[in-house]
Amino acid sequence: MDKILIVGPASQILAIGIAQELGIESLSTEFKTFPDGENYLRIDIDDESKIKGKEVIVVQSTGPSSSGNQNSRFFELLMMIDSLKRIGAAKIIVIIPYFAYGRQDKIFRPGESNFANLIIRILDSMGIDELYIVDIHAPEILEETFCKTINIDSMKPLAEYIKSKGAKDIVVVAPDKGAVERSKKFAKYFREDTPVEFFEKHRDVKTGEITMSGNLSLKGKDVVISDDIIATGGTMATAIKLSKESGAKKVYAVATHALLLQNAKYRILSAGADEIIGTDSIDNEVAKVSLVKTIADYLK
Numbered sequence: 001m002d003k004i005l006i007v008g009p010a011s012q013i014l015a016i017g018i019a020q021e022l023g024i025e026s027l028s029t030e031f032k033t034f035p036d037g038e039n040y041l042r043i044d045i046d047d048e049s050k051i052k053g054k055e056v057i058v059v060q061s062t063g064p065s066s067s068g069n070q071n072s073r074f075f076e077l078l079m080m081i082d083s084l085k086r087i088g089a090a091k092i093i094v095i096i097p098y099f100a101y102g103r104q105d106k107i108f109r110p111g112e113s114n115f116a117n118l119i120i121r122i123l124d125s126m127g128i129d130e131l132y133i134v135d136i137h138a139p140e141i142l143e144e145t146f147c148k149t150i151n152i153d154s155m156k157p158l159a160e161y162i163k164s165k166g167a168k169d170i171v172v173v174a175p176d177k178g179a180v181e182r183s184k185k186f187a188k189y190f191r192e193d194t195p196v197e198f199f200e201k202h203r204d205v206k207t208g209e210i211t212m213s214g215n216l217s218l219k220g221k222d223v224v225i226s227d228d229i230i231a232t233g234g235t236m237a238t239a240i241k242l243s244k245e246s247g248a249k250k251v252y253a254v255a256t257h258a259l260l261l262q263n264a265k266y267r268i269l270s271a272g273a274d275e276i277i278g279t280d281s282i283d284n285e286v287a288k289v290s291l292v293k294t295i296a297d298y299l300k
C-alpha cells in the first residue's frame with residue numbers, strides 16, 4: 001500500500017525527518033486561529049486522491065509553544081484525523097511524540113476527570129488503526145483500546161548522547177520512586193551494572209509544592225537524573241541540588257519531554273546541572289536528541 005506522511009503543525013522538523021528516513025512523501029497543513037479563538041486546519045492538497053486509499057502517518061506533538069497550546073494541538077490532530085477519515089485513507093497511523101494531559105491519568109482529588117484516558121478513548125473512537133506515543137507518562141492508559149498502541153522508548157538515543165559527552169562512572173538517579181523502573185531500563189543502556197538510586201518526592205496535590213529527601217553516595221560520580229517530563233523544573237532542580245549535596249561531580253538533567261516552562265532553565269542550571277538534555281518531541285533549544293530514527297524504526 002502506498003504511504004504518505006502528514007506533517008502536523010507542532011512537529012515540522014521531526015515529521016519531515018521521519019518521512020525522509022522512511023523514504024515517503026510528506027504533506028503539509030494550512031492552519032490558523034480564527035479571531036474568536038477557534039482552530040482551523042486543512043491538509044494542504046489540491047486533489048484528495050493523493051490520500052484516498054493510502055496508508056497515512058500523521059505526526060503531531062501536543063506540547064505548548066508560542067504557536068499553539070496543548071488544546072489547539074489536540075484539536076488540530078482531531079481535524080487531521082477527521083479529514084483523513086472523510087477522504088477515505090485506507091489506514092491511519094497517529095504518532096504523538098509528546099502526549100499532553102498524560103499526567104491526568106488518575107483521580108488525585110474528588111471531582112476530577114480522568115482526562116488522559118478520555119483523550120485516548122476519543123482518538124480510539126475516531127477509527128484510527130495505530131497510535132504511537134513516545135514515553136507516555138502512564139503507559140497503562142494505552143491498554144484498553146481497539147487500535148494497536150505502542151509506547152515508544154526514547155532511552156537508547158538519550159543514553160547514546162550522554163555517552164558521547166564522555167560521561168564516566170555513571171549513576172542514574174530517579175527523582176522519585178515512580179521513575180525508578182524507567183531509570184533502571186535507562187541505566188542498562190550505559191552498562192548492565194550501572195547503579196540506580198532514587199530520592200523520595202512528595203507533591204502536595206493542592207498546591208503542587210514539592211518536597212524531596214535522600215542522601216545518596218554520589219561522591220565523584222557523573223550523575224544522570226532522568227525523568228519523562230520536565231515542566232516547571234521543580235522536580236529536576238530539587239534532585240540536582242540533592243545530588244550535588246551528595247557529592248555528584250557532574251549532573252546531566254535528562255528528560256524525554258523537556259517542556260521547560262516558566263523559569264525552568266534557570267532553576268535547573270542554577271541548581272548545578274552541567275547540561276539539560278531533551279528530545280525533539282518538544283521543538284526547543286535542548287532538543288539535542290532526535291527521535292527520527294527511533295520512531296522510523298518502530299514504523300518499518
Ligand code: R5P
Nearest residue numbers: 227229230231232233234235
Ligand atoms: C511527575 O510524575 C513527572 O514524571 C515529572 O517529574 C513532573 O511532571 C515534572 O514536573 P515539574 O518539572 O513541574 O516538577
